Amino acid sequence: MVEQDVVAMASPLEVLKAYLRIESGDEDGLLAGLLRSAEGVCEAFVGQWLIERQARETVIAAREWTRLSARPVVAIEAVEGLDAAGGAVALSVESYAIDIDGAGDGWVRVIAPTDATHLRVSYRAGMAADMNGLPEAVRQGIVRLAADYHATRTGDDAAMPAVVTALWRPWRRMRLA
Structure with a gap:
């Protein structure tokens, strides 16, 4: 070392x-x-x-990968399901997928049927x-x-x-x- x-x-x-x-x-x-x-x-x-900070973003619950707006993403901390009225929908960990690619873009998608129309993603982003x-x-x-x-x-x-x-x-x- x-x-x-x-x-x-x-x-x-x-x-x-x-x-x-x-x-x-x-x-x-x-x-x-x-x-x-x-x-x-x-x-x-x-x-x-520039400076790492918290972000919370709501995206459409889709089977296609959706890119998060802020970058570079350091960590995706939570994904919550929302119904059409904005109420919470229970999501199992197996019902969605997350990824942070080599360029620092954060991605999320639904991989199993759910009642959620949107996903609320909490994450941290920033260069330093x-x-x-x-x-x-x-x-x-x-x-x-x-x-x-x-x-x-x-x-x-x-x-x-x-x-x-x-x-x-x-x-x-x-x-x-």
């Missing part, structure tokens, strides 16, 4: 302040908001949840447990975008910097409809 040294990483706010060469805490609230905005843009751009667990390029793109928001907060320039899209592009997942 190989032991690794764990290096404590600075918080995204500390990294952003260093990047912008801001030493005081006067703008911490503003900067934290800019970071949250940049994180949201990053999630939309890469098509994945916290910001420090994200790939460095993703973190750096978030900081760079937040810094750009800070620099252009009084202007009308709303274009995302090319360097940010270049940092995020390797993690971008798109679906063709």
Whole structure:
């Protein structure tokens, strides 16, 4: 077994302040908001949840595999049956199947007759447990975008910097409809 040294990483706010060469805490609230905005843009751009969190989704109970919306799926924790009125329907473990594929997509389907018209699936999805667990390029793109928001907060320039899209592009997942 190989032991690794764990290096404590600075918080995204500390990294952003260093990047912008801001030493005081006067703008911490503003900067934290800019970071949250940049994180949201990053999630939309890469098509994945960044930080692992709970999800609950209702899908039609079908024999065909149904893909869950959030990704990457870390764990599918529960599947409940619902009738047409939204009431609970008992499901045996043998009546449905779940899967998480190599790309992190979560899947669910019905494999035995049931009175359920819908399935309510509880699961966890996200790329990392916290910001420090994200790939460095993703973190750096978030900081760079937040810094750009800070620099252009009084202007009308709303274009995302090319360097940010270049940092995020390797993690971008798109679906063709």
